[in-house]
């Protein structure tokens with residue numbers, strides 16, 4: 001395939017929205033996966049998110065720092081087992097800052113530390129509808145890291161859930177950062193490609209970790 005032959009290149013998908021393929025090397029992917037497995041354990045572990053309309057999200061989720069539920073943040077799992085949310089480790093803030101510097105440049109690194117991680121686990125049938133990350137009280141860039149199966153990530157515009165949008169393949173180890181004029185753009189995951197995770201990782205499915213600054 002062409003991209004195996006020539007390598008995938010970083011791309012600015014929209015102003016302030018940058019895809020950096022293969023940002024995490026194999027060792028860092030393994031370490032991040034091991035951390036996600038720890039975080040997924042109860043209490044305050046991986047859960048199914050229920051939406052106000054009575055539906056459920058197909059990606060299952062665990063949070064660090066602040067607990068996200070539709071559509072706010074809390075310090076405890078108010079829509080689950082009631083436990084305190086797990087702490088957000090300093091090394092994730094360092095990783096987030098490095099990601100922003102690499103993707104958008106040093107001037108885009110926020111003054112306030114990253115303090116939220118949302119970890120989403122997708123099995124083969126899971127998806128995420130078009131939405132905006134709008135419950136944070138800052139416009140610091142969102143940092144997205146992917147592990148395991150490849151997905152189609154749809155990055156749209158700030159006005160509507162629909163076109164114009166660009167579809168990007170996110171693979172294990174890829175970084176995607178959206179800030180500046182793209183911080184509140186709609187985005188979603190219309191499709192995961194089952195069985196595409198690198199065999200050496202040992203993950204069946206896809207994990208996505210977004211790092212955010214709460215402003216809370």
Ligand SMILES: O=C(O)CCC(=O)C(=O)O
Pocket residue numbers: 118120128133144153170187188189208210
């Ligand atoms: O899984 C992804 O790549 C996107 C996740 C996302 O948009 C979110 O957690 O808000």
Ligand SMILES: [Fe+2]
Pocket residue numbers: 131132133187
């Ligand atoms: Fe999002």
